[in-house]
Amino acid sequence: MVDLINVSYDTQIPNNVGLSSDRKVLKALEKWHPGYINWWNDLIPEKFQKSMVYLRTAVSVDPKGWAKFDYVKMPEYRWGVLLAPQVEGRTIPCGEHYGQAAWQEVPGEYRNMLKRLIVIQGDTEPGSVEQQRFLGLTAPSLYDMRNLFQVNVEEGRHLWAMVYLLQKYFGRDGREEANDLLVRSSGSEEAPRMLGAFNEETPDWLSFFMFTYFTDRDGKMQLESLAQSGFDPLSRTCRFMLTEEAHHMFVGETGVGRTIEKTCQVMRENGIEDPYDIDKIRSLGVIDLPTIQKKLNLHYTLSLDLFGQEVSTNAANAFNAGIKGRFQEHRIDDDHMLKDATYTVWDFEDGKAVQKEVPALTAINMRLRDDYIKDAAGGVGRWNKIIEKAGVQFELKLPHESFNRKIGVFAGHNFDPDGKIVSGAEYDAGIPNWLPTHADGDFIQSLMVPVTEPGKFASWIAPPKVGIDNKPGDFEYVKLHMA
Amino acid sequence: MNKPLKQHLIDPEICIRCYTCEMTCPIEAITHNDDNVVVDAEKCNFCMDCIPVCPTGSIDEWRVVNTPYSLEEQFEWTELPEQEDIEPAAEGDGAMEALDEAMAALLAEAHAGAGGKSVAPQSASKATVNLYNLGKPIEATVQGNYRLTAEDSDADVRHIILDFAGQPMPVLEGQSIGIIPPGEDAEGKPHLPRLYSVSSPRDGERPGYNNLSLTVKREEHGVASNYICDLKKGDKVRVTGPFGSTFLLPSDPDAELLMICTGTGSAPFRGFTMRRQREMPSATQKMTLVFGARKPGELPYFGPLKKVPEDFLRKIFAFSRLEDEPKHYVQDKLREEKEAVAKLLKSDKAYFYICGKKEMEHGVEEALADIARGEGLEWKPIRDRMREEGRYHVETY
Numbered sequence: 001m002v003d004l005i006n007v008s009y010d011t012q013i014p015n016n017v018g019l020s021s022d023r024k025v026l027k028a029l030e031k032w033h034p035g036y037i038n039w040w041n042d043l044i045p046e047k048f049q050k051s052m053v054y055l056r057t058a059v060s061v062d063p064k065g066w067a068k069f070d071y072v073k074m075p076e077y078r079w080g081v082l083l084a085p086q087v088e089g090r091t092i093p094c095g096e097h098y099g100q101a102a103w104q105e106v107p108g109e110y111r112n113m114l115k116r117l118i119v120i121q122g123d124t125e126p127g128s129v130e131q132q133r134f135l136g137l138t139a140p141s142l143y144d145m146r147n148l149f150q151v152n153v154e155e156g157r158h159l160w161a162m163v164y165l166l167q168k169y170f171g172r173d174g175r176e177e178a179n180d181l182l183v184r185s186s187g188s189e190e191a192p193r194m195l196g197a198f199n200e201e202t203p204d205w206l207s208f209f210m211f212t213y214f215t216d217r218d219g220k221m222q223l224e225s226l227a228q229s230g231f232d233p234l235s236r237t238c239r240f241m242l243t244e245e246a247h248h249m250f251v252g253e254t255g256v257g258r259t260i261e262k263t264c265q266v267m268r269e270n271g272i273e274d275p276y277d278i279d280k281i282r283s284l285g286v287i288d289l290p291t292i293q294k295k296l297n298l299h300y301t302l303s304l305d306l307f308g309q310e311v312s313t314n315a316a317n318a319f320n321a322g323i324k325g326r327f328q329e330h331r332i333d334d335d336h337m338l339k340d341a342t343y344t345v346w347d348f349e350d351g352k353a354v355q356k357e358v359p360a361l362t363a364i365n366m367r368l369r370d371d372y373i374k375d376a377a378g379g380v381g382r383w384n385k386i387i388e389k390a391g392v393q394f395e396l397k398l399p400h401e402s403f404n405r406k407i408g409v410f411a412g413h414n415f416d417p418d419g420k421i422v423s424g425a426e427y428d429a430g431i432p433n434w435l436p437t438h439a440d441g442d443f444i445q446s447l448m449v450p451v452t453e454p455g456k457f458a459s460w461i462a463p464p465k466v467g468i469d470n471k472p473g474d475f476e477y478v479k480l481h482m483a
Numbered sequence: 484m485n486k487p488l489k490q491h492l493i494d495p496e497i498c499i500r501c502y503t504c505e506m507t508c509p510i511e512a513i514t515h516n517d518d519n520v521v522v523d524a525e526k527c528n529f530c531m532d533c534i535p536v537c538p539t540g541s542i543d544e545w546r547v548v549n550t551p552y553s554l555e556e557q558f559e560w561t562e563l564p565e566q567e568d569i570e571p572a573a574e575g576d577g578a579m580e581a582l583d584e585a586m587a588a589l590l591a592e593a594h595a596g597a598g599g600k601s602v603a604p605q606s607a608s609k610a611t612v613n614l615y616n617l618g619k620p621i622e623a624t625v626q627g628n629y630r631l632t633a634e635d636s637d638a639d640v641r642h643i644i645l646d647f648a649g650q651p652m653p654v655l656e657g658q659s660i661g662i663i664p665p666g667e668d669a670e671g672k673p674h675l676p677r678l679y680s681v682s683s684p685r686d687g688e689r690p691g692y693n694n695l696s697l698t699v700k701r702e703e704h705g706v707a708s709n710y711i712c713d714l715k716k717g718d719k720v721r722v723t724g725p726f727g728s729t730f731l732l733p734s735d736p737d738a739e740l741l742m743i744c745t746g747t748g749s750a751p752f753r754g755f756t757m758r759r760q761r762e763m764p765s766a767t768q769k770m771t772l773v774f775g776a777r778k779p780g781e782l783p784y785f786g787p788l789k790k791v792p793e794d795f796l797r798k799i800f801a802f803s804r805l806e807d808e809p810k811h812y813v814q815d816k817l818r819e820e821k822e823a824v825a826k827l828l829k830s831d832k833a834y835f836y837i838c839g840k841k842e843m844e845h846g847v848e849e850a851l852a853d854i855a856r857g858e859g860l861e862w863k864p865i866r867d868r869m870r871e872e873g874r875y876h877v878e879t880y
Contacts, residue, residue, distance in 0.1 A: 059649040059650075059651070060649055060650075063507050063532035063533070063535060063536050065649060065650060065651055066535070066536070067535040067536065067651075068651055069653075070686070070691065242503070242506075243503055243507075243536055246499075246501035246503045246536075246538045247538040249499055249501050249538070250499050250501070250538040250539050253499045254499070254539070378500050378517075379499065379500075382499075385561065465496070465497055466497055466539065466540035466541070467540070468540075470540060470543070470608060470609035470611075471608060472606050472607070472608060472734045474606075474734070475734070
């Protein structure tokens with residue numbers, strides 16, 4: 001009998017899906033595996049491939065087994081195929097098939113739509129690893145380096161998760177799509193990653209933290225809605241991925257929080273009350289709060305674009321087909337079919353942003369974006385608590401969702417961060433105050449010096465309150481390979 | 484007044500509101516509002532499922548309370564309340580030795596010889612406790628069972644290796660696990676777990692393997708000890724724990740350790756020594772072991788111990804039944820070493836550990852008091868300060 005909770009190591013690929021008795025898929029995955037390892041090895045600098053990193057590996061998908069910590073060399077990390085346990089009698093949670101038994105095989109009429117969703121999700125996973133490939137070299141501590149690598153190996157595992165679905169359920173085109181996931185590459189001229197936000201290099205650690213906070217949170221929302229899929233293997237895959245995704249949220253939120261904490265601490269120690277005394281604050285080796293606000297503006301607005309058009313027939317079709325639900329669909333108290341419901345969306349009419357009611361079915365993207373905004377606002381509130389506690393007069397804010405948008409109804413219009421329409425000249429004059437400038441980037445870059453002594457941190461960031469796996473402050477999270 | 488109870492709480496300053504714990508809790512004891520994620524004290528049954536899934540560590544917070552904090556109170560918090568002074572406190576430093584009353588009571592009894600509330604060394608890793616309990620034990624497989632005492636000795640002490648395969652068993656050196664003997668007692672009730680100190684380091688008896696070792700002496704008519712000493716390779720054993728959150732090894736490589744033991748009391752010190760050998764092999768001149776037994780053939784790990792370099796672990800043996808030799812006990816050896824011991828008594832980096840039979844406590848403490856007196860010092864205040872700083876530990880049975 002196949003053990004569907006504990007991970008089996010009887011094939012090259014750890015899994016809880018009974019791969020050893022599924023020769024065809026096993027063969028396809030084993031064929032894909034070397035390409036994956038090559039991709040990984042080309043990506044991460046050799047020095048880190050040989051270092052021992054204190055990582056968690058899932059040994060089973062139940063709560064007791066999925067966070068097993070130990071030192072491991074990254075190329076030997078046990079990437080595998082792990083699905084949350086099957087829920088007996090699960091039904092399709094939304095759309096026109098609402099209440100019918102969930103699909104265990106791909107429903108023919110939705111095959112292409114499903115495949116496309118899986119490919120897009122799969123494409124983002126290696127994309128972010130590619131974007132972050134140089135960050136290990138400037139890690140502000142071994143603790144942060146370990147967190148970066150944990151995020152990276154788990155994004156790698158998420159790629160595996162999507163590739164498994166493609167290989168298992170989509171035959172030959174699935175295999176081709178799986179291969180293409182290793183061909184496309186972030187920032188490539190010829191074959192870039194599919195979504196714009198995954199083609200920008202992550203140049204520094206503050207960008208990394210902002211990325212994991214804002215952009216990975218979009219990923220979390222997408223996974224949440226795919227976890228509601230009527231296609232049960234996709235739902236189970238995404239449910240397990242979400243437990244790992246929580247760590248990425250953690251890295252982002254605490255990374256930005258620790259940066260803010262250190263800035264406030266240094267301001268206080270030096271008697272600086274004005275958060276806009278930027279030169280003086282920067283001269284003390286920390287990142288001023290206005291610059292942190294600008295980084296926030298950038299990453300937040302880029303991430304909003306990932307939700308697509310406010311009114312979308314694709315999203316309506318996916319929901320109606322029951323292959324993508326809403327955030328926490330099972331907790332929403334309605335007919336789950338959106339027959340007559342309406343939803344408020346933004347539109348742009350007569351030169352200004354207006355809100356109007358549209359059929360809720362077409363506003364699925366907008367609704368997910370609203371849920372995202374609420375989720376993202378929580379952490380900003382907690383960052384402000386850090387500032388408040390330090391007695392600094394400053395408040396971080398999410399900019400208005402019309403600001404700096406490239407996709408959706410606001411694209412192409414000049415909104416300021418408060419959501420006010422401004423003239424082209426005002427917009428150009430405002431931009432250096434609203435978004436990070438080259439000079440800001442250069443300054444942040446100047447702080448990116450690696451710190452590799454256990455328990456020590458770069459000047460611009462405070463140590464964490466609690467260690468990973470409850471380790472003490474001076475724990476050697478990465479035993480660096482010394483060539 | 485209500486009996487004080489342990490309440491599970493979440494630190495709102497560290498929690499990132501990912502709700503993973505809430506989704507994991509099998510009995511929906513965790514809930515949230517727009518501000519905080521909180522645990523309902525009326526529902527939580529300490530199953531600990533939420534602990535490993537938390538990405539932040541904010542989930543592992545406990546307070547002993549007379550009246551549990553309500554959900555409404557917890558929703559309002561921006562930080563956790565301090566532990567209130569509640570007597571009698573069965574835990575040290577806010578950490579729980581164990582979550583079930585029976586195990587906590589056993590450990591409290593074992594640690595009583597320290598003369599007050601036990602506190603973990605400051606730099607010790609934080610221990611996981613009660614991952615498994617009587618209602619929900621974990622099954623281990625016996626990998627080996629080796630006799631440690633000489634064939635001609637009437638003492639039968641055994642080295643038992645248990646393997647946990649893919650199941651998590653995060654145990655630190657100095658912690659104990661419970662073994663549940665099969666069958667029932669005279670009253671027809673299932674046997675309660677018996678506690679045994681783990682004698683291997685945290686990364687396994689063999690590094691990287693999810694196994695651990697115990698050091699068990701066969702006791703006449705002992706239900707558990709006979710069961711364990713008779714185990715064969717491949718046998719399955721039901722295990723609870725880990726237990727204990729104070730008798731732990733400091734992570735500080737500069738810590739100086741004085742470890743005093745008799746018989747199977749050596750178990751935690753084998754774990755300590757192996758941990759330091761694996762983690763910080765260059766930290767020499769930091770560990771001293773004073774080890775008592777009747778004769779060398781009855782001293783567990785006598786062979787392997789002799790192979791540990793003397794500058795890494797100084798070994799002082801006390802034998803009480805050697806032919807043509809006067810009886811030596813650990814306290815006699817301490818007196819012989821009074822200069823070295825006195826130096827440790829005055830060091831802020833010194834950690835004392837005493838482990839073995841209850842009867843040894845008195846003699847050892849008397850010797851330490853004498854040595855202190857010889858230096859013009861008073862033992863009790865030194866001991867109390869060391870204990871409060873997590874540097875004096877007693878575990879005797």
